[in-house]
Amino acid sequence: MSAPRTRAPVYLDHNATTPVDPRVVGAMAPYWTERFHNPSSPYPPSAVVRQAIADARAALARLVGARPEGVVFTGGGTESDNWALRAGFARGRGRRRLVVSAIEHPAVLETAAALGREGAEVVSVPVDAHGVVAVEALEKVLDERVALVSVMLASNEIGTIQPVAEVSRRAHAVGALVHTDASQAVGKIPVDVEALGVDLLTVAGHKLYAPKGVGALVIAGDLGLEPLLAGGGQEGGRRSGTENVPAIVGLGEAARLAGAWLAGPGPRRQGRLRDTLESRLRDALARVRVFGPPAPRLPNTLAIAVAGFTGAELLAACPEILAGTGSACHHPGDAGSPTLRAMGVDAATARGLVRLSLGRATTGREVGRAAAALVAAALGRGGTSEEA
Amino acid sequence: MPQRIYLDHAATGPVDPRVFEAMRPWLSERFGNAAAVHRRGQEARAALEAARAQVAALIGAGDPADLIFTSGGTEANQLALVGLSRPGGAVVTSAVEHASVLEAARALASLGRVHRQLPVTSLALVPKEAVDEAGVGPGDLVSVMLVQNEVGSIEPVRAIADAAHRRGALVHTDAVQAAGSWPVDVAELGVDALSLSAHKFGGPQGVGALWIRPGAPFAPLFAGGAHERGRRPGTVPVALAVGMGEAARLARIELPERAFRLSRLRDRLLREVRSRVRGVELNGPEPPERSPGNLNLSFEGIAAGILLVRLDLEGVEASAGAACASGSTDVSHVLRAMGLPPGRAQSALRFTVGTTTRPRDIDEAARRIRRAVAGIREGRGVAREA
Ligand SMILES: Cc1ncc(COP(=O)(O)O)c(C=O)c1O
Ligand SMILES: Cc1ncc(COP(=O)(O)O)c(C=O)c1O
Numbered sequence: 001m002s003a004p005r006t007r008a009p010v011y012l013d014h015n016a017t018t019p020v021d022p023r024v025v026g027a028m029a030p031y032w033t034e035r036f037h038n039p040s041s042p043y044p045p046s047a048v049v050r051q052a053i054a055d056a057r058a059a060l061a062r063l064v065g066a067r068p069e070g071v072v073f074t075g076g077g078t079e080s081d082n083w084a085l086r087a088g089f090a091r092g093r094g095r096r097r098l099v100v101s102a103i104e105h106p107a108v109l110e111t112a113a114a115l116g117r118e119g120a121e122v123v124s125v126p127v128d129a130h131g132v133v134a135v136e137a138l139e140k141v142l143d144e145r146v147a148l149v150s151v152m153l154a155s156n157e158i159g160t161i162q163p164v165a166e167v168s169r170r171a172h173a174v175g176a177l178v179h180t181d182a183s184q185a186v187g188k189i190p191v192d193v194e195a196l197g198v199d200l201l202t203v204a205g206h207k208l209y210a211p212k213g214v215g216a217l218v219i220a221g222d223l224g225l226e227p228l229l230a231g232g233g234q235e236g237g238r239r240s241g242t243e244n245v246p247a248i249v250g251l252g253e254a255a256r257l258a259g260a261w262l263a264g265p266g267p268r269r270q271g272r273l274r275d276t277l278e279s280r281l282r283d284a285l286a287r288v289r290v291f292g293p294p295a296p297r298l299p300n301t302l303a304i305a306v307a308g309f310t311g312a313e314l315l316a317a318c319p320e321i322l323a324g325t326g327s328a329c330h331h332p333g334d335a336g337s338p339t340l341r342a343m344g345v346d347a348a349t350a351r352g353l354v355r356l357s358l359g360r361a362t363t364g365r366e367v368g369r370a371a372a373a374l375v376a377a378a379l380g381r382g383g384t385s386e387e388a
Numbered sequence: 389m390p391q392r393i394y395l396d397h398a399a400t401g402p403v404d405p406r407v408f409e410a411m412r413p414w415l416s417e418r419f420g421n422a423a424a425v426h427r428r429g430q431e432a433r434a435a436l437e438a439a440r441a442q443v444a445a446l447i448g449a450g451d452p453a454d455l456i457f458t459s460g461g462t463e464a465n466q467l468a469l470v471g472l473s474r475p476g477g478a479v480v481t482s483a484v485e486h487a488s489v490l491e492a493a494r495a496l497a498s499l500g501r502v503h504r505q506l507p508v509t510s511l512a513l514v515p516k517e518a519v520d521e522a523g524v525g526p527g528d529l530v531s532v533m534l535v536q537n538e539v540g541s542i543e544p545v546r547a548i549a550d551a552a553h554r555r556g557a558l559v560h561t562d563a564v565q566a567a568g569s570w571p572v573d574v575a576e577l578g579v580d581a582l583s584l585s586a587h588k589f590g591g592p593q594g595v596g597a598l599w600i601r602p603g604a605p606f607a608p609l610f611a612g613g614a615h616e617r618g619r620r621p622g623t624v625p626v627a628l629a630v631g632m633g634e635a636a637r638l639a640r641i642e643l644p645e646r647a648f649r650l651s652r653l654r655d656r657l658l659r660e661v662r663s664r665v666r667g668v669e670l671n672g673p674e675p676p677e678r679s680p681g682n683l684n685l686s687f688e689g690i691a692a693g694i695l696l697v698r699l700d701l702e703g704v705e706a707s708a709g710a711a712c713a714s715g716s717t718d719v720s721h722v723l724r725a726m727g728l729p730p731g732r733a734q735s736a737l738r739f740t741v742g743t744t745t746r747p748r749d750i751d752e753a754a755r756r757i758r759r760a761v762a763g764i765r766e767g768r769g770v771a772r773e774a
Contacts (some may be wrong), residue, residue, distance in 0.1 A: 017419060019420070076623055081612060107610075209626060230487075231488030231491045241461070241462030
């Protein structure tokens with residue numbers, strides 16, 4: 001274990017953030033330099049910038065099957081979630097109930113809690129033992145009092161894909177709006193706003209090889225949402241603030257690259273690598289638990305726990321892997337992963353969550369190294385405590 | 389085609405090449421999430437905190453932890469107004485604030501809070517007595533900008549802050565147009581909160597900051613995680629923050645030189661235009677009592693929109709007021725609040741110089757402005773005779 005590390009660590013934390021694709025950096029660069037103009041200004045170079053924003057909007061719209069007019073660029077996933085919940089809920093007028101799944105990201109859960117303090121009736125819908133929203137439980141809380149239902153498309157912690165189309169159908173039947181936080185799904189699996197039937201969809205740029213500090217809220221219909229950020233009236237009055245032009249251009253380029261990647265062999269190959277990692281761990285470690293299966297998962301995500309280790313301990317024992325113990329945004333102290341807890345997993349096991357998330361560039365060799373490191377770390381200590 | 393001359397640096401400017409170099413690695417090789425616990429996360433975290441310290445140093449903030457990064461000036465203003473105003477208190481702004489402050493105040497008013505506006509003089513200055521006359525009281529929030537974005541007036545923020553504090557109110561200042569060309573020091577200004585936007589001083593778009601005095605009662609706007617100590621949830625854009633930090637470092641070191649250079653260029657443009665074009669009036673304070681890079685000129689008898697088109701043909705890039713309002717043909721709320729006669733307000737254009745402006749650009753711009761004005765005035769003469 002104390003041998004000097006000569007190789008770069010294996011980065012398996014792509015659900016926390018991704019590197020900006022070099023082609024995205026290339027697309028953005030001119031907009032920090034020659035093409036720096038404010039898109040709202042009246043002279044021709046600004047028209048070039050406006051066109052670049054329009055192209056980016058069209059590219060992202062294409063990736064998620066939306067109309068370009070429905071794409072509003074924001075400062076990131078958290079802002080999109082906050083806006084979707086606040087404005088979506090407000091649009092329900094007399095309706096006071098807000099329904100969220102139990103495994104949402106804090107950007108959704110905490111906004112819901114804030115709305116709760118302001119008078120909303122917040123209802124949390126449970127998930128089953130595999131981390132999938134229980135549609136029958138949802139059905140029970142749906143009636144004309146519901147303003148908005150927010151169910152994420154893919155779990156950030158364990159990668160399970162949620163039955164959002166089904167959620168939309170049932171929520172719409174009672175006249176509620178539907179939001180899905182697709183931060184973890186966009187760029188990893190095909191996402192189509194129309195097929196999902198949602199009214200609002202969150203995109204976070206830095207999860208799909210675009211830079212941090214840009215995201216989008218995709219609005220399916222003519223909802224006329226109250227803006228969260230008001231001021232200069234940019235983005236058609238829906239989101240004020242000088243446009244983050246380079247980042248928007250970057251998100252557009254990232255959307256194009258994601259579309260091409262999804263259409264190619266990438267996702268399959270990635271799924272196979274993830275499965276290889278999973279089976280190597282299962283074969284070598286009797287005490288490993290894998291969360292999610294048989295539920296459908298993102299092809300890049302593997303959520304495990306090894307009995308006898310907290311997630312932090314296991315990762316500390318394999319410094320050649322950079323991974324997370326769940327969402328990068330909350331360090332599940334004693335309570336353990338909120339997603340696992342919602343699945344009915346006991347606290348001790350939930351504290352053991354290690355989230356391994358592959359990227360498009362992750363290689364078979366890296367997966368092999370990661371598997372070996374995890375196995376060595378788990379056997380290195382677990383052997384002694386196994387019988388205890 | 390002659391080279392175009394950019395005189396709209398108050399709208400935005402190119403990223404300083406040194407800033408771009410500083411940012412670049414944080415996009416690609418060093419892309420970690422600053423909230424992640426592993427090494428990539430830690431190095432991002434360290435870069436983020438170094439950037440925070442640089443921005444804090446620019447504004448004389450003792451503790452960098454009192455600064456939160458935002459997506460820009462608009463969000464910083466929104467956070468300040470929503471986060472520092474209180475349910476029972478009034479929101480008191482000057483009449484010449486940026487739309488992001490005024491819209492935030494209006495949104496609060498629609499939730500039942502009182503929004504009052506402080507009047508300004510014909511030079512767009514808030515009178516020192518305004519706070520007393522407006523009956524500001526405990527629990528109120530007063531927001532007055534440091535440098536006015538359209539006419540470059542420097543507001544008496546210190547005096548306003550003192551008056552507001554005597555009456556038990558909190559004070560925010562939008563320093564978006566000040567940073568980089570005017571001294572900004574939170575202690576000297578005596579405010580409780582201050583907004584910045586990086587793209588106005590050589591940094592990238594999409595990142596800004598809000599400084600909040602320690603102990604000021606601040607309620608966050610966004611929910612969703614412990615980022616920025618819970619005051620602004622959301623993954624922090626490390627590369628953009630690093631860019632803002634580097635821009636702040638350069639702005640601090642180079643401030644005296646930049647302010648001197650910009651005001652020389654500005655004065656030269658004013659002199660040249662005045663000597664070549666008749667019927668020109670300066671809106672806002674006479675230099676040097678004004679933002680170093682800013683000129684706002686009215687051209688007698690010429691509609692601003694027509695002159696802008698003509699200037700564009702001549703290759704001069706200027707604006708009629710704030711960039712975000714440039715689609716609008718209304719007279720700006722700023723010129724209206726100054727009480728300018730309608731004709732003068734309708735013929736006002738803003739010319740703002742920046743760090744990339746060269747002296748010869750100024751002379752050439754003045755020649756082109758003269759040609760554009762003459763073209764319109766002659767054209768009108770022809771139309772009259774026809
Ligand atoms: C599911 C989900 N929603 C929202 C977010 C927040 O997005 P951002 O980091 O861009 O604010 C994240 C990631 O952090 C996420 O995984
Ligand atoms: C005085 C002032 N405040 C706030 C802003 C808004 O900043 P941003 O466009 O970065 O949101 C601007 C510029 O647009 C401004 O000039």
